[in-house]
Each structure stands twice: as C-alpha cells, then as structure tokens.
Amino acid sequence: MIYEKNKRYIIPFDDVPTGRANMPEISVDERKGNFTEVETGFPEDVALTEAKRCLSCRRCLGCALCWAECKPEAIDFSIPHQEMELSFDEVVITSGQDNAFERISPQLGYGNYADVITDLHFERMLSPTGPTDGLVVSPRDGEVPKKVAIIQGNVKGGDDHLLSSLVLGVNEAILAVNKVDDLAISLISPVCQAFKDRFSGEAAKLKGLTIIEGAPESVERPQEGGALTLTYSQDGGSKKEDFDMVVVLTKPKISPEVAAMAKKLKQDVI
C-alpha cells in the first residue's frame, strides 16, 4: 500500500515495474587469468521491463491534440525561440519567481503531515483566484480550522528574513481571520527589533492574532486523526499547544544559476 520515502508518498502500482534491474555478470572464477567481458548485458525481457520503469518526465508531449482542437488556429508549434545579445549599463539581480526555500527542520512536521503547510501554500489558499477560491481549509480533511499556528521555519535566518517573514505571517493572519469567524491564530517566531519598531503596535491591535516571541521546536500528531501538537520554547521554558493547522514561514532560497551569475558579476542578490 501507500508508503513514504524521503517525505514523499508513493503508491506502488502492480503494473509498474519497480526496482532497478541488475546487470548479469560472469563469476569471479571465470574472470581469473583472462580478459573476458565481465558484464554480459541485459536479456531482452529485462531490458524491456527496465525501460518501462522510465517515467518519461515530460511537460508537453508534442501529441498535437490541442493543435487539432484549436478552432481559431492560435496554437503554432513553429513559433521559434529567439536568441539575442543585449548590452546593459547596470544589472540588478533578484531571486525571481523561484519558490524554492531553505531547508525546514524535519522536526517541524512539514512533509510528514498534510496539515503542515508553508507560507507559500497558505498564500495560494488565501488568494481568491487560488486553488480553494480563497477558502481556508485544512488539506488533510477539508475542514475549516479553528486554531492555526504560524511558526518560524528558519529561526536563525537573520533579521532581514525575520522582518519580511513576520510581516508576511501577520498579513496572512489578517486575511485568514477575515475569512473564518472566531479563528485564533498564534504566530510563533523570534521577533527582530525592526519589526518591533515598525509593526508591533499595529499587529497587537489585530483581533484573533497573538504574537508569541519564541522558537518552534517540534510538531507532532500524538493521536491518529487528532490535532497537531506544537512544542515551542518561550522565555527559557518549553510549552505545548494543540492546533488544527500549522503554517511554516519559509526563507527563499536563491537558485544556483542566479547565485553563480551574482558571483560572476560580483553583486548581491536582492
């Protein structure tokens, strides 16, 4: 049945061959004193089964179904790519739309529990044009949560990261409490000075939102089908609290290509 590997769920279908084929070899005794080829090659049935394992990772297959279907003949596979050389006086490098983020500690349950989501997921969920038409629902059971924790995923991410992720967390909380009656949101994160100076006053006035200056430690589901238990540290002590859904604040990760370009041009990525 469905099993989990590297934080992904896998459904082992009977008709999909699993496991890699082994290359047949001649025995060690047969090798001594001669140079006969060791690996003897796949027999036909093994080769075919092995080739069928290919997932054909693809986007457009080139099946032309859309092309045949398009009445106004707008689909045109012959539109060429364009290559050009341009010259600039100045370059500004930003991380773009890449939504990769820095690693989140597995302790926080992201990837393990369907109802632990990232701030990026939450943003899509809150968007009126998003996958849930703006409805706040737990991806685990489709229920509307009553208690949500927004927790910091990169406690040591630096002050700039804390500031922007906290503001995002507060903004998402504002949208969420406006959509769900009596929703209680706790935002648990270390708080940087810049946030205190500029936003703490406003955030304190918000109904339904509590900001807890602390560091999340772990998220667990002690009981199958039950609530998530969040453990966090605050003022040197450790506290436990139950939530219906947990949102992890992420730190954007710069893609290697962008990082390499920034290094080549000796610039920072903003």
Place this chain on the structure above:
Amino acid sequence: MEEKKVLIVGGGIEGVRTAVKKAEAGANVTIIEKFPTLGAQRIPRDRIITPDNAFENPDLDKVRNNPKVEVMTYSDIKRVTQNDGKVNAKIKKKSIRVDNSKCNDCKACIKVCPVNMYDDFDEGFTFRTAVDYFNSTAGEYNIFKEDMPVCQRTCPVNLDIRTYVGQIADGKALNALETIRDRLPLPGSIGRVCPHPCETACNRQYLDEPISICFLKRYAADVELAQNIEPAYKTPEKKHPEKIAIIGAGPAGLTCAYDLARKGYQHITIFEALPVPGGYLWVGIPEYRLPKKLLKREVDLIAAMGVEIKYNARVGKDITMDQLRKDFDAVFIGAGCHRGLKLQCPGEDDYQGKGIVDCVTFLRKQALGELPKPNGKLIVIGGGNAAIDSARVGWRMGFDEVYILYRRTKKEMPANPWEIDAAEHEGVILQYLAAPVEILGDGNKVTGMKCIKMELGEPDASGRRRPVPMEGSEYTIDAGTIVPALSQGTDLSFLGENSDIAVNRWNTFDVDEETGMTNVPGVFAGGDVVTGADIAIRAVAGGKRAALGIDQYLRSR
C-alpha cells in the same frame, strides 16, 4: 545623452518593484524572468495590509504599461559577460507556441491535453495541463515544455534518453539505436564505460532507483550485434571540398569526424599516434569492460563514411603541426590525456621503468600486449577509476597479490563505487588510509614499498578531510611492480616550440564555449586536452561542439 540601460534579473516582487523605481528615474529597463509570467501578485512582505488590497499590486500595472520597461518572460539568460563597465547578456526567449492574438479563450486545448502535472504556481495544490493560461490577467496562453528532461539536460551530449528508452520499452531497440546514433556514434562503447551522470539526475530515484539508462543504451547496441546487422552511416549528397585534420582517434576525434562526415565533408583525416583506434577507450579501458572487437566495429563504421584514419602517425614526429595547418583547412586537436603523473617520492626516479610504471603506460602496454609476464605482487597507488582498472587488470594478469593504496577512505574515493566493489569482489586488497613513503629496490629493480598509515584531519579546500600521516606507523609491502595512478595530464609537445596556440596553466587549451575554437582561427580542440582527464562522454561532447564550430568556420569563409 543616451539613456541608461538596466537589466533586472527575475520578475518577482522585488524585480518588478526595482524596475518601476529605475524606470521612474529615467532608465530603460528590461526584466528577464524564466517563468512565463511576472509574479508580482503576492501579499507584501514589507507593510501591513488591509484585506481589500492584499492581492493588488500597483507595480505590476506600472510595469506592464510603461514604455520604458520591456518585459521578457519565459526567457533564460544563457551567458553574461562583463567588459568596460558594460554587461552583455545572451538571452533566449522561449517560444510560448500560442499566437495569443488569435486565441479566443475557449479552453478547448486545456480540455484535451493529456498531461497532468502539479501546478507549481499553486504550490502543487492542484494539477494543470501542459497548455496553460499562466498569465490569466493578461489572458495569455502558453504551452509549457521543459527545455529537456533532466537526464537529457545532464548528458553532456544531450542524448534524447526519454525517446530511446521509450523505444526500447516498445520493443524497438533498433529504432532506439538510431535515436542514439543521431548524437553519439559509439553507443556500444559508451554504453559500457559511461559513469552515466544522467542516472544520477534521474527522477525515478525519488521513487525507488534511477533507470538503468547506460545499460539500456548498451542493450540497444547489442541487439544490432546479435542480429548481425551491418548498418551504413549515411552522408549527404552535397559534399564540401574542404580538408580537415583530426589529431587523435579517441572519442572526441571520432565524434568530430562522424559529425563532419554527416555534414558532407569528405576529406577528413585522423592522425593517430598509436597502432589502434579509440584513444583511451582502447588503451585505457581494459578489455573486460569494453571488448576491443566491439570498439573496432564502431570505429570501422565511422571510417566507412569516408574518414581516413592514419595509424602510427604521431603529430610532432611523423608530421609537424605547422604542416598540418598548411595542408588542411581546419585542424581539430583531440589528443587526450595520456601522461600519467608522478608520485614525487624518493626512489621513484631510480626505478622508473624498472618496476615503476604509471597507470597510463601500464594499461596501454597491457592493451597492446607489450607487458612482460607478471612477477611478484602489484601495488597500485590512487583512488580513481584508472587505479581500479590497473588493479583489476593486474589481478587478471596473475600477479601474486594486488594492492590498492589510497590515502583517504572508501567514502572519499573518486572511483565509481560499483567499480570499487567489483575490485574487492575479485580479491584486490584495498588498503585505505595509507600512502607511499619510499620506493625500495635492490639497485636494479623494485622490491617493495615503504608505506605510512594516515588519519583524516580537517577538511581541505576541496571539502574532503585532509589525510595526515600517523607518526611511527610505517610499514613495508614487498612488490615487483608499482603503478602510480594519481592523475593524468596532457602531453602537448607535438605543438612544437614557439607555437602560437595558447595553452593555459593546466597545460590544456582554452576554447570558445560555442565553437571549440582555440585562439588560432581554424584550430579547434576538444576532449581531455580541453577539460583535463575526464569521462568519455564529455570528450564526445567536445568533439561534437568542434564539429559544429568547424562547419561554421568553413562555411563562413
């Protein structure tokens, strides 16, 4: 005065905002974003919002309607170079494959598209098809096609793996072979020796294990052999008159010749110093990994296209480089890395050729049948694939015992793990954390080696932990033959003195990224003479690149 031109890399919130700022300050701005849309519709991270304006982004409209801002989405930056304070960028704007001026938004394309993939814009919450209206506010459709699947992108010669594996799955191995040969003339050989970077990238590994791509390639080639089919490589009707010289019949040179012949060049001569073709594939890869008969057949197929291979023709000795450049319209250097590096330890120079033989020479002499009968024990020093090959060859030759000495542990060993396992399996004795101290001999020949045990200290510049000798842990191994297998370098003496072809400090050539041309017009290089000792498939890629460059060069003359 001309207006300042600003390039913004990335069309996210920051990119769009910076673009507005720069444009308002009077600059001409270009935004390059790799996704098909600008991603500025996000909850701001720098101010507290009211729910009404959460997903509004005034910047986006400012950018879209600003004549000073050019938005290039679905575009990749291929290369940036900097000179004189200017930044030059090579940009590829990918085709969206939809003429949106004709599109009537009926969504019929979306209904029929059979592709079902995670919608990355919705963070994988939903699925979408390959046809998408990414830019819903602008009503723009596009058809999303990855540049290449990961395996193909990772392969240095961009073999169409997805297609040929699919053809094998359909039982059409010969069609698969045709697909492979479209880019690679040596499928049987590469299918046996390639360390397959494609498999390292394969997406199936996240499910269970990667597809056995390399062996499937070999399978396709084996089917042809088993069915006794003699294919004929076609050359075009239209021939070109130019003469091309290729130095070295290794994977780079052979591929270069193959590609050029397929472009219609009929006067291609390969100068090979050895009496055999294949370069390192013949004299470096042992017979038990790649049977010579098979390699010879693949070379013969290339020769049958009208490529002349001159054996025992060493450039620099039998013909000078200057003569080549005079006699031929273009020259390709694919001489490889056939010089084994030295150990640099006492006694080495005294016994050079008297029991000490570097791995390149050892493997070459074995392949050519020039090695004397084995006597005593064999010590191989090093942790790369050449070390394993030398040891496994020694074991087959019948040395009493075969040792591999490596100064770090198995984990750090650069050789392919399956090769290490095979050597261990066959009975090669691997001594980790050990290094040579001195070569011992009786004045005439090597009798053994003094070694020292090592331990791992702090990580060095390469990130691997630096081995440190343990004091007082010296020991001796008796041996008749010692094979240092440290690394391989180029031998560029064939260029002659006062050569105008620039050589860098690694004693390799710097070539143009797109054409493979050296600093001298008409002289190209590829393979190990450019990359340093590297895997065969990358040499093939070097040969392909140069073939393209040579064609461009000759056709534009």
